[in-house]
Amino acid sequence: MPEANQPTRAEQNTPSEVPPPGHIDGPFDSRSIDLGRIESLQVLDEHGQVEDGLDPKYDDETLLKVHRAMVLTRAFDARMLAMQRQGQMGTFAPNLGQEACMIGQVWSLGPDDWFAPSYRSFGAQIWRGWSMEHLMRLWAGYHSGFPPPDGVKDLPFSIVIGSHVLPSVGLAMAMRRAQDAHCAVVNFGDGAFSQGSVSEALNFAAVEQAPIVFVCENNGWAISTPIDKQSGNDVLATRGLGFGVRSLRVDGNDILAMMMATQEACRRAREGQGPTLIEAVTYRMSLHTTADDPSVYRDESLVDAWKNRCPIARFETYLANRNLLSSEQADQVRAACEQEVLDARTQFRETAVAEPRQIFDHLYAEMPDELEEQRLEYLRRLDRKGVK
Numbered sequence: 001m002p003e004a005n006q007p008t009r010a011e012q013n014t015p016s017e018v019p020p021p022g023h024i025d026g027p028f029d030s031r032s033i034d035l036g037r038i039e040s041l042q043v044l045d046e047h048g049q050v051e052d053g054l055d056p057k058y059d060d061e062t063l064l065k066v067h068r069a070m071v072l073t074r075a076f077d078a079r080m081l082a083m084q085r086q087g088q089m090g091t092f093a094p095n096l097g098q099e100a101c102m103i104g105q106v107w108s109l110g111p112d113d114w115f116a117p118s119y120r121s122f123g124a125q126i127w128r129g130w131s132m133e134h135l136m137r138l139w140a141g142y143h144s145g146f147p148p149p150d151g152v153k154d155l156p157f158s159i160v161i162g163s164h165v166l167p168s169v170g171l172a173m174a175m176r177r178a179q180d181a182h183c184a185v186v187n188f189g190d191g192a193f194s195q196g197s198v199s200e201a202l203n204f205a206a207v208e209q210a211p212i213v214f215v216c217e218n219n220g221w222a223i224s225t226p227i228d229k230q231s232g233n234d235v236l237a238t239r240g241l242g243f244g245v246r247s248l249r250v251d252g253n254d255i256l257a258m259m260m261a262t263q264e265a266c267r268r269a270r271e272g273q274g275p276t277l278i279e280a281v282t283y284r285m286s287l288h289t290t291a292d293d294p295s296v297y298r299d300e301s302l303v304d305a306w307k308n309r310c311p312i313a314r315f316e317t318y319l320a321n322r323n324l325l326s327s328e329q330a331d332q333v334r335a336a337c338e339q340e341v342l343d344a345r346t347q348f349r350e351t352a353v354a355e356p357r358q359i360f361d362h363l364y365a366e367m368p369d370e371l372e373e374q375r376l377e378y379l380r381r382l383d384r385k386g387v388k
């Protein structure tokens, strides 16, 4: 206990004792970034109107393709949730409201760029070439669903949060050393950003000028932990600046902003101008996963506040203003996407054949004795029950 009248440690540590900025002499010059500034980007306001002079004017075909991909992402999401509730699907992580993040971060990638997703990234995976039937097998726990399709340069998605970020920097460094002028995009959540290895990844990428784009999808929640309990500083993009990584904060519900930011970041990475961190500010409208019930920890009014920032509705207003998509045409896209998802479900039901005898496989090259005993006992049980 401190003596009476003695200042406590907290009282001694007053702000006036902290050296003022610029006080320390030495080779501390910033390399190229303005440490006092975070760029932020929004192109479409909440009503789908373009901010003055910012319209990137992408061509019609690109815009409609991106719109369809966002609608398909949402249709897949709704169907997977329904299938899980009907007992036809394993645990699933919905993506409602994050469709602009999904498509915006991968739309400008080519087949020789790499993508390293976290588990909530199915929209981006579909864009990259994963069939929906393949993803259904993945989420239903079939071994065949896990490896990426042939020719798709994606890492399998990461469930151990943040674990894929450092290896992705390694991937980008390897590309650079091999003089391969492509880039990698890695995404992770606001919660994953608290993992120490994500900070290591930013530092390595900055030191090595690795051709990588970090997309932090700040959706406000890490399961039941809100952002203000996750981070003392809710502008996560500032963390990148501390490591010397070009960093920007983007409206993650604005597809045009996400497209522009990622396209520019990928271009810079490929041209040897180093890594970028994009903090995509969005909101997790739905459940963390189908094993979650957010009503026990968050007030529904928080979600309501985000409903009028729907990334698809905003984009549809923009497309309508450009005379590219009427509301009837938007309905047709929705119906076609719904049918595509149903066709994938039919295919999934036909191809996903459970192999209960394989349950002990694929873990050890040499099965430990104890596990082998369990395996044999399990097989005897299957035999008794007549299961093939």
Ligand SMILES: Cc1ncc(C[n+]2csc(CCOP(=O)(O)OP(=O)(O)O)c2C)c(N)n1
Pocket (backbone or CB within 6 Å): 120, 159, 160, 161, 188, 189, 190, 191, 192, 193, 219, 221, 222, 223, 284, 288
């Ligand atoms: C290393 C590790 N710790 C804990 C978990 C359990 N877990 C799964 S998802 C999650 C929250 C992740 O939140 P965030 O990174 O914000 O991603 P989001 O789910 O919001 O997309 C946690 C803690 C995990 N998968 N891995």
Ligand SMILES: [Mg+2]
Pocket (backbone or CB within 6 Å): 189, 190, 191, 217, 218, 219, 220, 221, 222, 223
């Ligand atoms: Mg999150």
